[in-house]
Amino acid sequence: MKKIIIIIIFAVILLGAAVFYNEFSHKQNNSGMNSGNNSPQNTSSQNAPTPNSSSSQNQNAQNNSSQNGFVPPLPDAAARVTKKPFGIYVTPQNSPVQPERFTGYHTGADFETFPNEQNATVAVHAVCNGTFRLKEYASGYGGVAVEQCTLNGSPITVIYGHLNAATITPNVGDKISAGQAIGDLGKGYSVQTDGERKHLHLGFHKGAAINILGYVQNKADLAQWIDPCLYNVCK
Numbered sequence: 001m002k003k004i005i006i007i008i009i010f011a012v013i014l015l016g017a018a019v020f021y022n023e024f025s026h027k028q029n030n031s032g033m034n035s036g037n038n039s040p041q042n043t044s045s046q047n048a049p050t051p052n053s054s055s056s057q058n059q060n061a062q063n064n065s066s067q068n069g070f071v072p073p074l075p076d077a078a079a080r081v082t083k084k085p086f087g088i089y090v091t092p093q094n095s096p097v098q099p100e101r102f103t104g105y106h107t108g109a110d111f112e113t114f115p116n117e118q119n120a121t122v123a124v125h126a127v128c129n130g131t132f133r134l135k136e137y138a139s140g141y142g143g144v145a146v147e148q149c150t151l152n153g154s155p156i157t158v159i160y161g162h163l164n165a166a167t168i169t170p171n172v173g174d175k176i177s178a179g180q181a182i183g184d185l186g187k188g189y190s191v192q193t194d195g196e197r198k199h200l201h202l203g204f205h206k207g208a209a210i211n212i213l214g215y216v217q218n219k220a221d222l223a224q225w226i227d228p229c230l231y232n233v234c235k
């Protein structure tokens with residue numbers, strides 16, 4: 001009899017211990033699950049992409065500013081690209097500029113001048129840091145200047161067309177800073193612009209090779225050119 005009582009007491013103690021253990025470990029599991037679903041943890045795991053994405057935004061901004069560091073060539077640039085944007089196909093019949101002597105896809109963006117600028121000196125500023133590559137008098141442009149810059153890690157040449165050639169100050173090989181004045185727009189309908197209205201033709205050509213074509217005849221050839229307005233210069 002005594003043995004049976006002792007066994008029962010022992011069994012009760014064991015049972016109690018088992019219940020206690022079960023309860024205790026259950027709580028531990030719960031707390032483990034809680035910590036898995038924990039909102040702080042979720043927040044921190046949701047936060048993890050946020051710093052990443054903001055740092056990649058920062059990186060984009062840095063890319064943009066190094067890619068850019070690009071600045072408009074003229075003040076109030078946003079109000080100027082009104083007639084011939086990049087890629088427009090013009091003919092003497094359909095051109096927004098009359099009279100028109102060109103036919104083809106426009107390889108650059110044209111920056112118009114305002115009425116009060118027609119008889120004023122209008123300085124053109126380099127749109128990027130780079131190296132001065134060319135100045136000459138060319139048919140269709142009058143004075144033209146070419147600067148080599150880096151865009152997205154690759155070389156491009158920047159064509160500044162319709163300058164007064166006599167005012168182009170840098171020499172070939174000079175280092176150029178974004179915003180630096182490089183010359184004045186040629187007088188409208190004069191030899192300085194080869195007969196064109198007073199405006200700036202700005203072209204971005206891919207690569208380091210110099211190509212000052214203002215128009216290409218095949219749309220596919222536009223792929224060798226970049227719309228300058230994608231890079232901060234028309235703002």
Ligand SMILES: [Zn+2]
Pocket residue numbers: 084106108109110200201202214
């Ligand atoms: Zn043009």
